[in-house]
Amino acid sequence: MDEQLINLTVEKFKTEFKSGPEHIFLSPGRINIIGEHVDYSDGFVLPAAIDKYICFAVRRMPQTNFCTIVAKDLGEKYTFDVTMEVKPVQQMWMNYILGVFSQLQKPENQFCGMEIVFSSTIPMGSGLSSSAALECGFAYILNELFDLHLTKKEIAVIGQKSEHTFAGVHCGIMDQFASVFGKENKVIMLDCNSLDHQYFDADLKGxxxxxxxxxxxxxxxxxxxxxxxxxxxxxxxxxxxxxxxxxxxxxxxxxxxxxxxxxxxxxxxxxxxxxxxxxxxxxxxxxxxxxxxxxxxxxxxxxxxxxxxxxxxxxxxxxxxxxxxxxxxxxxxxxxxxxxxxxxxxxxxxxxxxxxxxxxxxxxxxxxxxxxxxxxxxxxxxxxxxxxxxxxxx
Known part of the structure; x- marks a missing residue:
């Protein structure tokens, strides 16, 4: 757990919204031991979640329909109405989030406003999949806050589809799956066709x-x-x-x-x-x-x-x-x-x-x-x- 990351994210939340968050979520990046570019070709991959995270500080706002999201590291914020249809926007980081929300905007899912600040120790652009951590972290938050009853597998697929539809990258499922299904000191052998998976101890012997x-x-x-x-x-x-x-x-x-x-x-x-x-x-x-x-x-x-x-x-x-x-x-x-x-x-x-x-x-x-x-x-x-x-x- 990254206490410094959590504390800095919470401090930013308090500065931005004048009181503390109700929830803290950590969404990890991933490494892939082996199996590159095969996750969209019926292949197997061997990823693992890692101790680099996006931290989300979150509060529900039942009295409003507006969701305000602050990207601490980018110095940017974005607000949208949860009752209105969402579409891609100019800020690419926000498209990962809106792509998730668009899939969950259904009559049976009743959302209210939210206040969210996120910050990250996942290096951007380094191949550690900060985008999957952002997508799946936001889907996980919505699932927990609004009792959507999504399975882990559904959260991973929602993250992948967000990348396809709102970010324009036709990625496979590996990054999202690792972020959701990771286990400490375990690597995941994932069948990218069926999404069947098994864990192996990651004992690298010195x-x-x-x-x-x-x-x-x-x-x-x-x-x-x-x-x-x-x-x-x-x-x-x-x-x-x-x-x-x-x-x-x-x-x-x-x-x-x-x-x-x-x-x-x-x-x-x-x-x-x-x-x-x-x-x-x-x-x-x-x-x-x-x-x-x-x-x-x-x-x-x-x-x-x-x-x-x-x-x-x-x-x-x-x-x-x-x-x-x-x-x-x-x-x-x-x-x-x-x-x-x-x-x-x-x-x-x-x-x-x-x-x-x-x-x-x-x-x-x-x-x-x-x-x-x-x-x-x-x-x-x-x-x-x-x-x-x-x-x-x-």
Whole structure:
């Protein structure tokens, strides 16, 4: 629990609304151990919620229909009428919230006004999924305050749909699912087709996961993401045309893919090749974690980076540099780009007693080459979205 974050959020609430909140909620970001870009292709992923949060301080206002939301870190606020139909607005952060609210505006759901302040320790644009934490956190709040009887799975799906409809990013379900379903010291193996999932103990046996933030976010993230999806969909159409008996994308074999390469073209072939190999890597990674084979887990992470860089082509010079130089350091078992790509973080599996040496060496090399001071995030695997009781409210 991040007491400093809670206290600062509550202080801002009191300043803004002249009295204290009634509820505190923490909505976590996530890491993904392995399984990148497969969550919209019937794949498996291996995410976990982390101890970086959006904190929401909340009060119901039954005497009004207006909901006022203050984004403390951005220095912005937005007010809307809960009885009126909501539509996308210019402030992108607010669209994640309005996209959630739009799905719950039904005759059977009676809302009143609210006052909300939120603040975050999830670094924006670093691939730790602050957007999913915002969407699912707000859905969770509405569910708790207005007795909507939503299941955890429904909250995750509502968050995903908000991103599709109001933010224009056709993401998979992984980020939202991890934020809602996370458990302390557990990784989740999620079937993105059925949403079946199982937990594995995250015992890394003297190794830890460190995130190296490149501090770059190239502007073609959204367009590049959507282009990759189109490339994949073209490939899938060709595969199903030739092998209509196959039900799920993950059940296509590499030999089937090779037989359709000429018809689908080089780009769609490369995209599908990466995805089919990555889906298999996730299954092997879950097995490696369950058996305590941390060295093999590291090998799989590095294989994923190669695929993301050369086959799916969502890396960038800065991330390739961070991964390549990390792998040359003693005590590093594996490293890869994490998240949608085109910037953000690398995730590194590093021997705990070597971590400081690795951080120092990579930070210096990165600054020397790019003149950028990289950021380092040490994360612990945490629970999913929770309400905290009034004992935590100062």
């Amino acid at each position: 190794y830890s996961l460190l995130l190296f933030d490149s501090c770059v976010k190239h502007s073609h993230l959204t367009s590049g993401y959507n282009e990759r999806r189109r490339d994949v969909e073209r490939g899938k159409k060709v595969l199903w045309k030739n092998f209509p008996e196959i039900e799920k994308f993950r059940d296509f074999t590499l030999s089937m893919l090779d037989r359709t390469k000429e018809e689908m073209g080089d780009i769609s072939y490369k995209r599908c090749l990466y995805l089919l190999k990555e889906i298999r890597r996730v299954e092997m990674a879950a097995k490696a974690i369950s058996e305590g084979n941390i060295e093999y887990l590291g090998t799989l992470l590095t294989e994923t980076h190669t695929g993301l860089s050369t086959e799916f082509e969502v890396s960038c010079d800065e991330l390739d540099f961070l991964v390549e130089h990390a792998l040359h350091q003693e005590g590093v078992l594996g490293a890869r780009i994490m998240g949608g790509g085109f910037g953000g973080c690398s995730i590194n599996l590093i021997q705990e007693n070597k971590a400081e040496e690795v951080i120092k060496a990579i930070s210096e090399k990165y600054f020397e080459h790019f003149n950028i001071q990289m950021k380092i995030y040490q994360v612990k695997i945490s629970d999913g979205i929770k309400e905290y009781t009034n004992e935590y409210i100062i």
